[in-house]
Amino acid sequence: MKKLYSNKLVIFSLILPGLLLFIFAILAPICLSIYYGFTNYTGMGTYDMIGLENYKNLLHDEAFAISLRNSLLLAIGFICIQHPIAMIIAAVLDKLGGRAESFFRCVYFIPNVISIAVIAKLWGFIYNPNFGLLNNIVKAFGGKGDINWLDEKNAIWSVLIVLIWHGFGWGMLIYYTGIKNIDPTLYEAASIDGASQSQTFLRVTLPLMKPVIQVNVTMAVISALKQMETVYLLTQGGPGNSTQFAANYLYQQGFTAYRYGYGNAIGVIFIIICLIATVALNKVFEDRDEVRMRKHERDEEKRRNAMRKSVTVKNKLNSIKAVG
Amino acid sequence: MSKKKKAGIGRVFMWVILIAIAIVQIFPLIWLLDFSVASSTEMFTSGLLIIPKKIMWSNYSKAFTDGHFLLYLKNSILINVLAVILVLIASIMAGFACRRMRWKLSGFVKTMLLMGMMIPIHATLLPNYKIYTELGITDTMWALLIPYVAFSLPQGLFLMTSFIESIPVELEEAAVIDGCGIYRIIFQVITPMLKTSIATVSIMTFLNNWNEFMMARIYLSSDKWKTLPFSILDFTGQYSSNYAIQFAVMALTAAPAIIVYIILNKHITKGVAMGAVKG
Numbered sequence: 001m002k003k004l005y006s007n008k009l010v011i012f013s014l015i016l017p018g019l020l021l022f023i024f025a026i027l028a029p030i031c032l033s034i035y036y037g038f039t040n041y042t043g044m045g046t047y048d049m050i051g052l053e054n055y056k057n058l059l060h061d062e063a064f065a066i067s068l069r070n071s072l073l074l075a076i077g078f079i080c081i082q083h084p085i086a087m088i089i090a091a092v093l094d095k096l097g098g099r100a101e102s103f104f105r106c107v108y109f110i111p112n113v114i115s116i117a118v119i120a121k122l123w124g125f126i127y128n129p130n131f132g133l134l135n136n137i138v139k140a141f142g143g144k145g146d147i148n149w150l151d152e153k154n155a156i157w158s159v160l161i162v163l164i165w166h167g168f169g170w171g172m173l174i175y176y177t178g179i180k181n182i183d184p185t186l187y188e189a190a191s192i193d194g195a196s197q198s199q200t201f202l203r204v205t206l207p208l209m210k211p212v213i214q215v216n217v218t219m220a221v222i223s224a225l226k227q228m229e230t231v232y233l234l235t236q237g238g239p240g241n242s243t244q245f246a247a248n249y250l251y252q253q254g255f256t257a258y259r260y261g262y263g264n265a266i267g268v269i270f271i272i273i274c275l276i277a278t279v280a281l282n283k284v285f286e287d288r289d290e291v292r293m294r295k296h297e298r299d300e301e302k303r304r305n306a307m308r309k310s311v312t313v314k315n316k317l318n319s320i321k322a323v324g
Numbered sequence: 325m326s327k328k329k330k331a332g333i334g335r336v337f338m339w340v341i342l343i344a345i346a347i348v349q350i351f352p353l354i355w356l357l358d359f360s361v362a363s364s365t366e367m368f369t370s371g372l373l374i375i376p377k378k379i380m381w382s383n384y385s386k387a388f389t390d391g392h393f394l395l396y397l398k399n400s401i402l403i404n405v406l407a408v409i410l411v412l413i414a415s416i417m418a419g420f421a422c423r424r425m426r427w428k429l430s431g432f433v434k435t436m437l438l439m440g441m442m443i444p445i446h447a448t449l450l451p452n453y454k455i456y457t458e459l460g461i462t463d464t465m466w467a468l469l470i471p472y473v474a475f476s477l478p479q480g481l482f483l484m485t486s487f488i489e490s491i492p493v494e495l496e497e498a499a500v501i502d503g504c505g506i507y508r509i510i511f512q513v514i515t516p517m518l519k520t521s522i523a524t525v526s527i528m529t530f531l532n533n534w535n536e537f538m539m540a541r542i543y544l545s546s547d548k549w550k551t552l553p554f555s556i557l558d559f560t561g562q563y564s565s566n567y568a569i570q571f572a573v574m575a576l577t578a579a580p581a582i583i584v585y586i587i588l589n590k591h592i593t594k595g596v597a598m599g600a601v602k603g
Contacts, residue, residue: 002426004500004505004506005424005425005426005506006425006426006427007506008427010425010506010507011421011425011427014417014418014420014421014425014506014510015417015418015421015422015433017410017413017414017417017418018414018415018417018418018437018477018481019418019433019437021414021470021473021474021477022436022437022440022474022477024470024474025448025452025470025471025473025474025475026439026440026443026448026474026475028451028455029448029451029452029455030443030447030448030451032451032454032455033447033448033450033451036450036451036454085345088341089341089342089345092338092341092342093342095338096338096342102589102590104342104346105593106585106586106589107346107349107350108345108346108349109585109593110349110350110353110582110585111349111352111353113531113581113582113584113585114353114535114578114581114582115534115535115537115552115553115556115577115578115581116535116537116553117535117537117553117554117556117557117577118553118556118574118577118578121556121570121574122352122353122356122574123352125567125571126352126355130368131367131368131369131567133352133355133372136369136371136372137372140372165348165349168345168349169349170596173593173596173597174596174597176597177597197334222442225444226444226445226446228446228538229537229538232538233557247444247446247447247449250446250447250449250450251446251449251450251538254449254450255450255542260450263450264450264451267447267448267450267451268447270444270446270447271443271444271447274442274443274444274447275442275443278442
């Protein structure tokens, strides 16, 4: 058995497909990006090594700063608008039961399975100043309905709305699963103790959902950083870079602005930012978990000690009784 | 009595919220369907929905042919099915090697492969384009298949390793005594036990890649291997200024995924939940 399981050749052949894919599709492009990040390559012809020039320029690049700000705004939008609504809806759905529950769950998730190509075009039409749905709604409520939703002032908010709308079902579904995993006897206990529904939600559901919330928040931040497709189709990052995101910006620099080297430098920094964000979030949440776990262990020990004490007391009592 | 009344108000409030959010989520799609059967001149209305004078099914037939619907659908299905199969095979093999086989670097290799989850896929667009051009595989199926599989593999590997861990070792010991080699153990003993995780990984891989179009946009130039999102992205031709037909193309492009989702609703919900919570 041992010999069979440590056969180097077999191990190598098992790991090879995954390793090749990793090297070819992830590692090699990153190395290439690092290399081109030090050049002034335009995408064709010859080029020179220019050292850290690209990175220096990136420090003062306003469009890149706007991209990061937009990612931050999007992450805040996800966490402060999408997630609270998603969690409340998930809690309400959990109480609903039966066909209505699966019907609503299905409806909420549908936008998620639709291609971003369709979503972006569709919202382009919804925001259309001439016959768009949104201006017609404004008119129905007595407004003038001639708002340009994608101008420099409004565009970023319009983009955020699309993204929050599109990802809602996903966040909801994960909270819903988390709530479904909560032991129902806890709810029974709460209702016996006379807790109201909102009390139960705040005191029972929310604390138990902590790990799920952490996963969801991490995913929200990462997806806010990685955002590209929707802005690429809806606004192209414009007007005037106001809806720019890092991935879209590096694409534009590399392919349409003939600054391939600079685009790659953005790519390198972009990867580093994503890595740092992931590691940092995991660290923040992990520490808390560990602290809680340690506390839990301490409490458990106290209880065990107390129990041991009470058992010895009981034994003593019994022996006294027996003697008596 | 008052408690009952309060509970009643609570129930009404609950339904109002549920329905309101449902309308927000679904109304744009109803609007899409409504306009897709109207005629182009009817669209400039100030009402929210329009009642078309005549239902224009011809919008859909034009969308069907002008949007290369069948070709793109076939490409999408082919590429996605292949990607799922390759992700499954590679992740089961690597997962088994990292969890069960005995070698020094198993932890290191696993961490390295999982790192792929943190790398933003779009950061590889520029260098990968260069690599694929050098290798002459732009505008082939491989230019999509390789990155699709590579970027879905880390998640698949992550799920597979945690499932393989939960399979009792005794099963394998029995197989070894019966004289099975490692490959037979993996594909005849372990794989049948991984049914749920295979379903989860397949669903996650499909959801990741089905609607992807950035890579396809950059790595492909001809229509030959373009996928379904291009029905709408490349919709030009003689109807490019006819908005109603564009609405029909959008509805048509979205339809396959929505239909499959409604049919497999339960499984997909379970798969997403499992994939996301574990991932």
